[in-house]
Amino acid sequence: MFFSIGDLARRTGVKVPTIRYYEARGLLDAPLRSAGNQRRYGQAELERLRFIRHARDLGFSLGAISSLIELQEHPDRGCETATRIAQDQLEAVRQKIGRLRALEAELERITAGCTGTGVSRECYVLASLADHELCDHDHAPMDG
């Protein structure tokens, strides 16, 4: 019926310290404790943690996940917020993909220009980094 934090970790693939971290962040409610002060979980916490894990895997922030959980706790509320969070996430993912594809193209070009057999002075990788003129595009900074 009740299981330990280690069992919960095994069942969800979320590491033990991460589970405690989620509790501290308020994503998981504080669970029951054993006589010796160890956490004891049940089915509800298991499902909650799977929800969190799934959302994390999809790249949602813990803040966004908090909002989603809050909504889940109030089944009578409208779901515009949930939909918007998911759409925002989709948009963010698409933007990341776009930027990464630009980086990919530039890195391909740079690495293709260098056999790796020469001397640093003549290295096309280093030259490309030193001189932005050798670039085709402006590439914007990424957040990851």
Place this chain on the structure above:
Amino acid sequence: MFFSIGDLARRTGVKVPTIRYYEARGLLDAPLRSAGNQRRYGQAELERLRFIRHARDLGFSLGAISSLIELQEHPDRGCETATRIAQDQLEAVRQKIGRLRALEAELERITAGCTGTGVSRECYVLASLADHELCDHDHAPMDG
């Protein structure tokens, strides 16, 4: 001839505290100082910082950039390391793109299944997150 940290920031697009951070991290050498202890930069530092900025824009870590700079400082060394760093980065970018595309597909599916007009209880977004069975794929965690 010599210019301030603010000038350097304007010329490179790198923020002032970031420049100081790079210096603390050893990516930039400690520059000359004015009589009043303010940093004074010249052409060499400008080029170095542009190199760093360009590499950051391409997603290289500061550690990788350190290695690239070290290589740049020793023009007689072979450039295999530089080439490998760039190839590793390319590979990392490609893997990120792959994972993001899986997330994109899943988020598209989830958001398409929900009009956002219903009630939280019936929300397809929330249902999808709660029940991994509603997923087509296993999606792996991302680092960003």
Place this chain on the structure above:
DNA sequence: TGTAATCTCTCTAGCGACTATAGCTTCAAG
């Protein structure tokens, strides 16, 4: 030369989402 506005200095703390460590206590198996 005075003064005001802007810039720069160092230092510390915070972000997000964990991860690692230390030093201790509890639990489960044999």
Place this chain on the structure above:
DNA sequence: CTTGAAGCTATAGTCGCTAGAGAGATTACA
């Protein structure tokens, strides 16, 4: 009843910055 794994709290570290405090330096203009 002992041993070893697993759990507890609390703190600090990761990465690449960013923000703020409170002080001092420089510059523009009168």
